[in-house]
Amino acid sequence: MHLALGSASLIMLVPYLWALTASVKSRAEIFTPTPQWWPRAWQWSNYVDVFRYAPFEIYFLNTLIVVLGILAVQLITITLAGFAFARLQFRYREALFYLFLIQMMLPIHAVIVPNYLTIKSLGLLNTQLAMMLPFWASGYGTFLMRQAFRQIPAELEEAALLDGCTGLRLLWSIMIPQVRPVLLAFSLISVVTHWNDFLWPLIVTDTPRVRTLTIGLAMFVQQESGADWTLLMAATVMVTAPLLVAFLFLQRRFVESFMYAGLR
Amino acid sequence: MAHSRASWRGQGGAQAFLYLLPSLLFLAIFTYWPMLRAIAMSLLEWNLSRPEPVFAGLRNYATLLADPVFHLVLRNTAMLAAVAIPISIALGLVLAILLNEPLGFLRGVYRAAVFYPTMIPMAAAAMLWVWLFNPSIGLVNYYLGKLGLPRVEWLYDMTWALPAVMISWIWKNVGYLTILYLAGLQAVPTELLEAASVEGAGFWQRVRYVTLPFLGPTTVFVVVVSLINSFQVFDAVHIMTQGGPADRSNVLVYFLYQQAFRFWDIGVASALTAFFVAGLLVFVVFVVGQMERGVFYEV
Numbered sequence: 001m002h003l004a005l006g007s008a009s010l011i012m013l014v015p016y017l018w019a020l021t022a023s024v025k026s027r028a029e030i031f032t033p034t035p036q037w038w039p040r041a042w043q044w045s046n047y048v049d050v051f052r053y054a055p056f057e058i059y060f061l062n063t064l065i066v067v068l069g070i071l072a073v074q075l076i077t078i079t080l081a082g083f084a085f086a087r088l089q090f091r092y093r094e095a096l097f098y099l100f101l102i103q104m105m106l107p108i109h110a111v112i113v114p115n116y117l118t119i120k121s122l123g124l125l126n127t128q129l130a131m132m133l134p135f136w137a138s139g140y141g142t143f144l145m146r147q148a149f150r151q152i153p154a155e156l157e158e159a160a161l162l163d164g165c166t167g168l169r170l171l172w173s174i175m176i177p178q179v180r181p182v183l184l185a186f187s188l189i190s191v192v193t194h195w196n197d198f199l200w201p202l203i204v205t206d207t208p209r210v211r212t213l214t215i216g217l218a219m220f221v222q223q224e225s226g227a228d229w230t231l232l233m234a235a236t237v238m239v240t241a242p243l244l245v246a247f248l249f250l251q252r253r254f255v256e257s258f259m260y261a262g263l264r
Numbered sequence: 265m266a267h268s269r270a271s272w273r274g275q276g277g278a279q280a281f282l283y284l285l286p287s288l289l290f291l292a293i294f295t296y297w298p299m300l301r302a303i304a305m306s307l308l309e310w311n312l313s314r315p316e317p318v319f320a321g322l323r324n325y326a327t328l329l330a331d332p333v334f335h336l337v338l339r340n341t342a343m344l345a346a347v348a349i350p351i352s353i354a355l356g357l358v359l360a361i362l363l364n365e366p367l368g369f370l371r372g373v374y375r376a377a378v379f380y381p382t383m384i385p386m387a388a389a390a391m392l393w394v395w396l397f398n399p400s401i402g403l404v405n406y407y408l409g410k411l412g413l414p415r416v417e418w419l420y421d422m423t424w425a426l427p428a429v430m431i432s433w434i435w436k437n438v439g440y441l442t443i444l445y446l447a448g449l450q451a452v453p454t455e456l457l458e459a460a461s462v463e464g465a466g467f468w469q470r471v472r473y474v475t476l477p478f479l480g481p482t483t484v485f486v487v488v489v490s491l492i493n494s495f496q497v498f499d500a501v502h503i504m505t506q507g508g509p510a511d512r513s514n515v516l517v518y519f520l521y522q523q524a525f526r527f528w529d530i531g532v533a534s535a536l537t538a539f540f541v542a543g544l545l546v547f548v549v550f551v552v553g554q555m556e557r558g559v560f561y562e563v
Contacts, residue, residue: 009377015392077287084283088276103295105548109496110540113524113533114298137290196385198499214387236391243383259447
């Protein structure tokens with residue numbers, strides 16, 4: 001059992017480890033006929049050099065803004081909608097819920113062309129707002145929150161109602177504390193998903209000023225056209241590092257969140 | 265109790281409307297409207313040589329259907345789903361079953377090693393594999409040589425470009441599927457497993473007769489998620505092959521991107537979008553039907 005899992009783990013780790021060693025090698029050492037796992041001279045300066053060719057600090061900042069901007073609005077929209085579907089009675093509730101499910105199943109990739117034209121006519125090309133807008137409603141998040149709100153016992157709500165606690169105050173002070181673990185799980189998944197977004201940010205941006213890490217990496221690849229592998233791997237490692245470090249420290253949290261709320 | 269329920273049912277409509285409004289606004293603009301608009305635009309001739317759109321009937325659909333690249337793209341997309349999904353599901357299932365056994369402190373290590381690619385952007389994962397698949401100094405060809413197998417040009421090879429994309433996709437997704445199966449395994453009652461052990465069932469017998477029957481719902485879910493993901497492959501193709509050589513690794517979303525943002529043919533791209541959306545909706549109706557039947561009881 002340990003043999004099977006050990007070799008599987010090794011195979012999974014090799015691609016990243018191989019990039020790590022390449023990222024600190026000298027340019028000459030890349031071309032040895034037999035692969036060298038341990039660099040002879042550790043060239044940390046590769047990581048500094050990357051910044052000379054592309055503004056990765058700006059990409060990093062943009063990614064942070066976009067990811068957190070998406071999450072902040074999502075938390076509001078999915079809490080409100082999830083609560084409505086779980087605890088309020090209204091006409092067409094089922095039908096409306098199916099409308100939300102459509103977005104969960106219909107990936108944004110399918111409708112990039114009309115969405116691009118919408119963003120363009122709103123004059124929002126090359127803005128961080130453009131990268132966030134289509135994700136501000138989340139059918140999937142609503143689905144999760146509906147499940148979570150449903151599990152709150154009715155007595156809790158009734159006691160609050162008898163005390164005269166209604167509307168948004170009921171939601172904020174009684175209901176939200178009950179669903180905090182689900183909000184956290186959704187947040188982790190949202191951050192990972194949008195940190196990794198590629199196609200949509202690629203389409204709506206064409207200047208380094210607003211670009212995110214993944215797009216910055218792809219541009220860097222084109223600009224270097226595969227010539228300097230040490231720099232390319234250093235850039236790749238840099239783009240992946242923030243989430244991987246977070247994962248190493250919060251492994252259980254991440255795994256539990258994905259277990260609970262697997263779909264993106 | 266009856267009193268309080270009745271009191272909020274009355275105002276529920278207005279309150280619910282307000283709570284749903286923010287979501288519905290964004291859904292309307294970026295999900296429903298674009299679906300309808302794509303259908304409308306698919307009936308227009310609107311491209312570089314005709315910047316002002318004119319009505320074209322179903323000509324864009326005809327163009328698409330007559331395009332041999334489109335057929336190749338559909339075949340590649342189907343191939344990717346048909347090959348990569350079963351492999352990643354099988355691997356995910358086996359890894360989950362193994363990881364669910366008592367393993368001591370190493371379990372965390374194995375789990376991290378299997379799961380970490382989920383945290384990596386597909387674009388970055390694709391870069392790792394471009395480096396591994398490098399024909400002259402890549403690690404893959406080096407070890408193939410050591411095993412006495414022929415070296416392959418991988419991303420530059422008509423036959424091997426698509427499999428190379430699949431390999432990177434499987435590597436990136438298998439940990440995620442493993443976690444989904446690990447979640448599913450928590451539904452298997454331990455008493456049943458213990459009873460089977462007492463009856464003298466070995467490890468694989470327990471898996472076959474006790475564990476697997478409980479994983480049906482998880483598998484349906486995993487297949488659906490994987491299919492939806494496989495229709496959307498873009499990042500890996502963009503980074504690794506640009507659809508080449510000769511469109512041998514071109515897939516649906518990459519083809520859509522080319523039509524719209526490389527060739528600026530909005531009409532044909534819209535026809536493709538309408539086709540894509542219609543296909544997905546049929547798929548969704550099918551999946552929702554499954555949900556109604558309670559397959560998704562846990563998620």
